Amino acid sequence: MREPKIIVVGGGLAGLMAVIRAAEAGVPVDLFSIVPVKRSHSVCAQGGINAAKNLKGEGDSTDRHFDDTVYGGDFLANQGPVKRMCEAAPGIIDMLDRMGVMFNRTAEGLLDFRRFGGTLFHRTAFAGATTGQQMLYALDEQVRRFESERKVKKYEGWTFLSAVLDDHRVCRGICAMDLKTMEVRTFPADAAIFCTGGIGAVFGRSTNSVVCTGSAQSALFQQGANYANAEFIQVHPTAIPGEDKCRLMSESARGEGGRVWVPRKPGDKRPAKQIPEAERFYFLEEWYPKYGNLVPRDIATRAIHKVVYTQKMGLEGAPAVYLDVSHIPRETLDRKLEGILEIYEKFLGVDPREHPMRVFPAMHYTMGGLWIDNTNQATNVSGIYAAGECEYQYHGANRLGANSLVSCIYGGMVAAPAAIRYAGGLDKGCESVPTIVYENERRRQEQINDTMLHAEGTENPVTIWKEMGDWMTEHVTVVRNNPDLERTDAKLQELADRFKKINLSDRTSWANQTLSFCRELQNMLVLARCITRGALARNESRGAHYKPDFPDRNDAEWLKTTRAHYDCGTIKFTYEPVDTSTIPPRARRYDAKA
Amino acid sequence: MDTAAPGGGNSGRKVVVRVKRRPDTREEPRWEEFALDWRPHMNIIICLRDIAERPVTRDGHATTPVSYEASCLEEVCGACAMLINGVSRQACSTLVDSLEQPIRIEPLTKFPVVRDLVVDRSIMFENLKRMKCWVPLDGTYDLGPGPRISPEVQEKYYPLARCITCGNCLEVCPQVNENSDFVGAAILSQVRLFNAHPTGAMHMKERLAAVMGPGGVADCANAQNCVEVCPKQIPLTESIAEVNRQAIREAVFGWLLG
Amino acid sequence: MSTHPLTMSASKTDDQSAFFWRKLHSLSGIVPVGVFLAEHFWSNSYVLVSPEKYDAVGQELQTLPFRPIIEAAGIWLPILFHAGYGFYIWGKGKSNAFAYPWMHNWMYTLQRWSGLIAFLFIGWHVYTARFLTGGRSNFVTVHDDLSNNLYAAFYLVGVLAASFHLGNGIWNFLCKWGLAATTRAQRAAAYLGAAVAVSFTLAGILIVYSARYNFHPFARYIQQ
Numbered sequence A: 001m002r003e004p005k006i007i008v009v010g011g012g013l014a015g016l017m018a019v020i021r022a023a024e025a026g027v028p029v030d031l032f033s034i035v036p037v038k039r040s041h042s043v044c045a046q047g048g049i050n051a052a053k054n055l056k057g058e059g060d061s062t063d064r065h066f067d068d069t070v071y072g073g074d075f076l077a078n079q080g081p082v083k084r085m086c087e088a089a090p091g092i093i094d095m096l097d098r099m100g101v102m103f104n105r106t107a108e109g110l111l112d113f114r115r116f117g118g119t120l121f122h123r124t125a126f127a128g129a130t131t132g133q134q135m136l137y138a139l140d141e142q143v144r145r146f147e148s149e150r151k152v153k154k155y156e157g158w159t160f161l162s163a164v165l166d167d168h169r170v171c172r173g174i175c176a177m178d179l180k181t182m183e184v185r186t187f188p189a190d191a192a193i194f195c196t197g198g199i200g201a202v203f204g205r206s207t208n209s210v211v212c213t214g215s216a217q218s219a220l221f222q223q224g225a226n227y228a229n230a231e232f233i234q235v236h237p238t239a240i241p242g243e244d245k246c247r248l249m250s251e252s253a254r255g256e257g258g259r260v261w262v263p264r265k266p267g268d269k270r271p272a273k274q275i276p277e278a279e280r281f282y283f284l285e286e287w288y289p290k291y292g293n294l295v296p297r298d299i300a301t302r303a304i305h306k307v308v309y310t311q312k313m314g315l316e317g318a319p320a321v322y323l324d325v326s327h328i329p330r331e332t333l334d335r336k337l338e339g340i341l342e343i344y345e346k347f348l349g350v351d352p353r354e355h356p357m358r359v360f361p362a363m364h365y366t367m368g369g370l371w372i373d374n375t376n377q378a379t380n381v382s383g384i385y386a387a388g389e390c391e392y393q394y395h396g397a398n399r400l401g402a403n404s405l406v407s408c409i410y411g412g413m414v415a416a417p418a419a420i421r422y423a424g425g426l427d428k429g430c431e432s433v434p435t436i437v438y439e440n441e442r443r444r445q446e447q448i449n450d451t452m453l454h455a456e457g458t459e460n461p462v463t464i465w466k467e468m469g470d471w472m473t474e475h476v477t478v479v480r481n482n483p484d485l486e487r488t489d490a491k492l493q494e495l496a497d498r499f500k501k502i503n504l505s506d507r508t509s510w511a512n513q514t515l516s517f518c519r520e521l522q523n524m525l526v527l528a529r530c531i532t533r534g535a536l537a538r539n540e541s542r543g544a545h546y547k548p549d550f551p552d553r554n555d556a557e558w559l560k561t562t563r564a565h566y567d568c569g570t571i572k573f574t575y576e577p578v579d580t581s582t583i584p585p586r587a588r589r590y591d592a593k594a
Numbered sequence B: 001m002d003t004a005a006p007g008g009g010n011s012g013r014k015v016v017v018r019v020k021r022r023p024d025t026r027e028e029p030r031w032e033e034f035a036l037d038w039r040p041h042m043n044i045i046i047c048l049r050d051i052a053e054r055p056v057t058r059d060g061h062a063t064t065p066v067s068y069e070a071s072c073l074e075e076v077c078g079a080c081a082m083l084i085n086g087v088s089r090q091a092c093s094t095l096v097d098s099l100e101q102p103i104r105i106e107p108l109t110k111f112p113v114v115r116d117l118v119v120d121r122s123i124m125f126e127n128l129k130r131m132k133c134w135v136p137l138d139g140t141y142d143l144g145p146g147p148r149i150s151p152e153v154q155e156k157y158y159p160l161a162r163c164i165t166c167g168n169c170l171e172v173c174p175q176v177n178e179n180s181d182f183v184g185a186a187i188l189s190q191v192r193l194f195n196a197h198p199t200g201a202m203h204m205k206e207r208l209a210a211v212m213g214p215g216g217v218a219d220c221a222n223a224q225n226c227v228e229v230c231p232k233q234i235p236l237t238e239s240i241a242e243v244n245r246q247a248i249r250e251a252v253f254g255w256l257l258g
Numbered sequence C: 001m002s003t004h005p006l007t008m009s010a011s012k013t014d015d016q017s018a019f020f021w022r023k024l025h026s027l028s029g030i031v032p033v034g035v036f037l038a039e040h041f042w043s044n045s046y047v048l049v050s051p052e053k054y055d056a057v058g059q060e061l062q063t064l065p066f067r068p069i070i071e072a073a074g075i076w077l078p079i080l081f082h083a084g085y086g087f088y089i090w091g092k093g094k095s096n097a098f099a100y101p102w103m104h105n106w107m108y109t110l111q112r113w114s115g116l117i118a119f120l121f122i123g124w125h126v127y128t129a130r131f132l133t134g135g136r137s138n139f140v141t142v143h144d145d146l147s148n149n150l151y152a153a154f155y156l157v158g159v160l161a162a163s164f165h166l167g168n169g170i171w172n173f174l175c176k177w178g179l180a181a182t183t184r185a186q187r188a189a190a191y192l193g194a195a196v197a198v199s200f201t202l203a204g205i206l207i208v209y210s211a212r213y214n215f216h217p218f219a220r221y222i223q224q
């Protein structure tokens, strides 16, 4: 049998896991990433990773994890894959532990677990407040080992532009651009696994890294890959608003006992410390006595919105609430939360161990992503696989905290063997594809670059991007109204028109970041429409998708996966049933005592 | 409110920024000066973004946006290291209000410049490879839990695992320059980390062999600048001394006792 | 494209000779060079007792059996190695104490300059005290030399440089041999080094003063 050739695009947790699995199977892999993989966005994950190891004598089980995940996702997730992921999670933690991830420990030297949103169990393993960083580094080190054994070849500083599709619309490789030399090149492969992460930049300012543009997903979408559940965007309740980025204040702050409150008297000007207990409104604890501050993110976010915008109780009238850890002993904070408290201190110059932090919700995560099947992480385009945040599979309408890291690793573990099986089963590999197929794709991409470089318009791409972000954040995040969504869609079309009249302030052909940004922006504009239109169509409220005009979940009509197709510039939606084979849908309520 | 809207509502206050530009590796560097609108909590990345949105110098000349590296914007990816007012640090966590103006921004000097503020730090990753900085693993299939580790040990070594490969410690090290191939503090600290891990220690001998080779631990001359600039406050001088101790032990006893 | 050296140093054979020489260099500064310096200060401090005692001790040392061999193996070769390899190390570093004026960074820079000064001084000292006197240096010749202001000043500079270099070298040695591995131990080592540097400086100044001004504070030891 011929040796399959695999490409992995994206070196976050999902991508690196896929690479490791392929290298272990003895299949050579080419790994592409915009940033050196060690700088991928996964480093930002703070709080931890879920697995029902049940080391706290609480009777936790993978079934409970499965139930929490499906329930937390408002039953929109396909249950088969979620169940398998939850079952694999304890083994994943063990693997990471063996790789040397510096997880926090109990006195007995076992892994310590903390509580996270949407569950009543201590199920989240963590390494200080930099769990994602520690995990990414562990995988990165393993990949480096394979690299030194020449089983992996890295292309860091390359950006994916498009898939190379043959006449039968089968993926035969990729087309990528070197961000230093600006060289456009094609790379033949039998299968490509996409692990290109989140899409935060579509919303301008989010908690994501700046490289999370969703450009790769969008490019694939425009080449025929379906994009599912785009409208489900998670807004994290507690972020530090900032002009360049909204820095996350992880759920772990609440997991360790942090409390959210506002003064009972609207506009109270006293410093937080001087407001007595009785005059503080711990609204999450009052409204959701059972879960308290650890309700799922969509619930907490809407509660904060309600307090700020409906009840007008934001701090000094501003859109902000307190997240308070100042009652927790300093020593505990430094041991368990140092990494995140440091961020607050560094960027705002205030010590959160002393003063309650001022936070507000910010765009955080996309539940939606490339459509994949329920068993193999395979997209609808033959030869293209996806894993990690860029696919839609595991979180339904709302992701539970600390579940993403599991889904990334699990997705990578499944995708690589599946891609290898597929590649091994091909009659003819990429070597038999006529070179003209690659030539044409390369020329097409170079053409796009040329057009952009020589555009003689007046529009500044950064301005277009900012406007898109502002519109998306205002109308397509926490609260959605159909008229606003219509307006946003029109605005996005206007921006797309204006994009045709851009003028690149940099026309050089060496490390031209403006050019690569423009290419990303073009793709972001498409993705933004996909999200907006998806939200417009879904007339119900489910998980993170909330329409005041349709405040209830509507299983009869909308217990369906949204599947977006791109067809010559228009976006069409079809809907397909959700796998609810194990847990019958039930009402999702966190306020009840039961 | 915590943030002012970009561009809007400015107080007339300006931030003057001088950037060392170098379009590519063939051309000589030149300085460009920009005057930007001041806003609260402004950091260096925001300055560079302002320039990208309106790439016009202070004296009105159109120019190109400044090329730079940044990703996480919360000092955890390591991408944005540069010289700011002559000191090597992370641009995203350097606040304008803490700096004297005009603010001078330059690329790191110990790494080859690609363009403007972008430098090539791949040598650090190569050296991690050379020093075998990983835990040897039989495979990623389910082999049960890893070794037990006491909380004390975890608390001692977790800080080392937070190194973001930013290169600040190399930039300020007098021993790292074009005459030497010293790998620098970050890499040696990783060697210590992996030598300390129960499974990682199984590769200790190989790692020490590499560390005793060219550019290894002996090239440290104890200027101890690394600890002063490390944004993650990693106890680098302890790491280096510890690796020294391990290497000496290996050299003396390895030689005496085989 | 880039010919920057940092791009090229990745693949290396594990040649450990540099490690060996570096560690030997660090050690040689303590043993035997540092020990010799201590001995030298010690025997010279007899001048504080009396010129006669000083000459007697000098005589004693000059009549050691196998003296040339002991001197060559224990003093001159180690000093030449320590200095020579030290210059080589200096050449590979690039001081940046002005850009990053932290204490240890200044120490790094001063260690190099003090080494150079001490080396020049030693060369000159050997030349004047050994060769010009034909190996018959005694209190009278030293006293004559030190009565010259320039000579005396150079002596003081040499003493200071050597003392600093040794004190800082002790700190360096303890770190580089991993004997002081924690921050706390390194701080203690720094104090030790400082104490050595200060003691040697004071002793050295006293000796120079004693020889120049015929000042013998311990002369009463003999009368008792």
Ligand SMILES: Cc1cc2nc3c(=O)[nH]c(=O)nc-3n(C[C@H](O)[C@H](O)[C@H](O)COP(=O)(O)OP(=O)(O)OC[C@H]3O[C@@H](n4cnc5c(N)ncnc54)[C@H](O)[C@@H]3O)c2cc1C
Binding pocket: A009, A010, A011, A012, A013, A014, A015, A032, A033, A034, A035, A037, A040, A041, A042, A043, A044, A045, A046, A047, A048, A049, A050, A131, A132, A158, A159, A160, A161, A195, A196, A197, A198, A207, A208, A209, A211, A212, A214, A215, A216, A248, A250, A364, A365, A387, A388, A389, A390, A401, A402, A403, A404, A405, A406, A408
């Ligand atoms: C602040 C923050 C905190 C979080 N905390 C947690 C947590 O505690 N627990 C949890 O479970 N989840 C958490 N998450 C979510 C989680 O971090 C992410 O979902 C996850 O890291 C995504 O990993 P990934 O492998 O899919 O992608 P990423 O880590 O985003 O990696 C994407 C990769 O793709 C590459 N790439 C992208 N586009 C291209 C292109 N066009 N060409 C080439 N390469 C490309 C990038 O260079 C990168 O290597 C958090 C998220 C944020 C924003």
Ligand code: SF4
Binding pocket: B162, B163, B164, B165, B166, B167, B168, B169, B170, B185, B186, B189, B229, B230, B231, B232, B233, B234, B236
């Ligand atoms: S040790 Fe510190 S300064 Fe050096 S690369 Fe790591 S984080 Fe940066």
Ligand code: FES
Binding pocket: B069, B070, B071, B072, B073, B074, B075, B076, B077, B078, B079, B080, B081, B090, B091, B092, B093
């Ligand atoms: S952008 Fe990641 S460290 Fe500054």
